[in-house]
Amino acid sequence: MTTALIADDEPLLRGALAQMLAQAWPELQVVAQARNGREAIKQFDALQPDVCFLDVHMPGVSGVEVAHHIGRRAHVVFVTAYDKYAVQAFAQGVLDYLVKPVEAERLADTVARLKERLSAAQPASNSETLLRELAAQLERRAAPAPLRWIRAQVGQTLRLIPVDDVDYLRSEAKYTRIAWRGEAGQACEALISTSLKELVAQLDAEQFVQVHRSTVVNLRAISHVTRGDHETATVHLRNRQEQLPVSRSYLHLFRQM
Structure with a gap:
């Protein structure tokens, strides 16, 4: 059975995604729901799920930092409230992402890709280079203007x-x-x-x-x-x-x- 971890600091969104996954991927077992990045790392190390759905922006440890920790040990899907964070690596299909609020059609496409990769035993594509690129672009876009x-x-x-x-x-x-x-x-x-x-x-x-x-x-x-x-x-x-x-x-x- 394929297992998954959901990490999001908003409990309603965690629950909503879990419900949508139950419909789109009945065989998937969500084994943990983390409230922040540190909790996500702890639960991943304990349970070793096959797929991790990570909110990009979480207090303390971000979803990108959690993905760095996971490396290629699991397939990662980033979840973001901002479509502008769909950088080139996302657009090329190298890294998967979902935009909040998650749409059923987009989730179905993501599930199909994950199933294909898992059935073919493809390694996770969470390369350090791609994650560094993503982290740099997120930081540039999220940084507030300096005090004047x-x-x-x-x-x-x-x-x-x-x-x-x-x-x-x-x-x-x-x-x-x-x-x-x-x-x-x-x-x-x-x-x-x-x-x-x-x-x-x-x-x-x-x-x-x-x-x-x-x-x-x-x-x-x-x-x-x-x-x-x-x-x-x-x-x-x-x-x-x-x-x-x-x-x-x-x-x-x-x-x-």
Whole structure:
């Protein structure tokens, strides 16, 4: 008997797919339903199902990451809410996918292909190259636009600080200090309640880099960097007297100095 695993963080969609599979493929036994990627990996390792239906976007470990873990040990069908994620590998029929809400006709086509591969004992086509391509395209399409403005209360005035004008950000207790250049290039500072971790997640990673666990700097604001010993360095900023220490964990960013 052919066995299957369904992984989706939405219980109603898991149940709906299981019911549709019961009609489209009565011989298939759904042996597990996982609520997230980690649970899917655990259940796959324990039960070794023949087919895995994986939601692309799950909290924590994504469906693509689960497929990496499965490798060629099972046939994988990706389930996605966005048809735009049907990349070239899907269109060529190399990797199977279903679009939410799953349509009976599309599911029937997928079941037919899976049955053919299983009866012919064809190996699963979950190649590392195809999965890396899929993961890269999903990441590019799902990534939100970088933050452009930071709101800060300066006295009685609410300031909208252009991110490009920020020289650095520093974590201070429960606050983050924003250091930016105001009109005529004068140095300005303000404290905001948003954590540094939250801000880093929204900033353009090609423009802002972390140089210390409590400090993030705008690469465009750097004048030069000097090396200390083998484990430290110091960032010097344009139009500012402050010098920002680079800790050992981030020294690799300036190896080319």
